[in-house]
Amino acid sequence: MAILDIVRFPDARLRKKAAPVEHVDDSIRTLVEDMLETMYDAYGIGLAATQVDVQKAVLVADVDRKRSEKRKAPICLINPKIVDKQGKTEFEEGCLSIPGCSAMVQRAERIVVDALDADGDEFTLDADGLLAICVQHEIDHLQGKLFIDHLSPIKRTRVIEKMRKAQAQRSESATAVSV
Numbered sequence: 001m002a003i004l005d006i007v008r009f010p011d012a013r014l015r016k017k018a019a020p021v022e023h024v025d026d027s028i029r030t031l032v033e034d035m036l037e038t039m040y041d042a043y044g045i046g047l048a049a050t051q052v053d054v055q056k057a058v059l060v061a062d063v064d065r066k067r068s069e070k071r072k073a074p075i076c077l078i079n080p081k082i083v084d085k086q087g088k089t090e091f092e093e094g095c096l097s098i099p100g101c102s103a104m105v106q107r108a109e110r111i112v113v114d115a116l117d118a119d120g121d122e123f124t125l126d127a128d129g130l131l132a133i134c135v136q137h138e139i140d141h142l143q144g145k146l147f148i149d150h151l152s153p154i155k156r157t158r159v160i161e162k163m164r165k166a167q168a169q170r171s172e173s174a175t176a177v178s179v
């Protein structure tokens with residue numbers, strides 16, 4: 001297993017659309033394991049292949065995990081397709097590709113998703129709560145969309161500015177340590 005590099009905003013690779021997986025083989029199963037390892041290492045609850053620079057329609061999530069626990073209920077969705085949506089909910093979302101920023105995003109409250117599992121078998125996920133929010137966030141990534149795209153232009157600019165300041169502070173303190 002390997003921990004992969006997470007691509008960070010404003011990298012153009014985050015805007016690429018994922019291609020469907022033709023065959024669920026060992027290379028896909030290795031990708032899924034590496035993505036789970038990367039997600040747990042980064043203390044995330046989800047990760048899309050786009051975020052590790054792989055343009056394949058694969059996502060992983062584990063919303064049940066507490067910070068101290070490694071694996072609780074990991075799931076993997078290959079070629080996910082939302083077939084039904086109901087209701088509306090709002091949640092303060094974060095993103096491993098936009099560190100240090102969060103914002104309230106409105107999404108469907110309940111979703112039904114058709115997908116393949118790591119054996120290549122079809123299944124249907126009926127999700128609500130944090131899992132539904134996380135899966136919608138990850139499916140957005142596979143389509144080259146970020147949570148900031150759901151915000152008004154004013155809010156989006158504010159979040160981007162905050163992220164730039166946080167990045168500048170991080171590189172300033174890295175320089176201070178190396179001098």
Ligand code: K1U
Pocket residue numbers: 043044045046047048091092093094095096097133134137138141
């Ligand atoms: O895709 C990603 O960038 C991962 C992202 C998933 C996500 C979090 C919150 C709402 C929707 C999607 C994260 O895991 S961000 C970090 C995190 O662990 C977290 C943030 C808010 C609530 C719970 C966890």
Ligand code: ZN
Pocket residue numbers: 094095096097137141
């Ligand atoms: Zn994200």
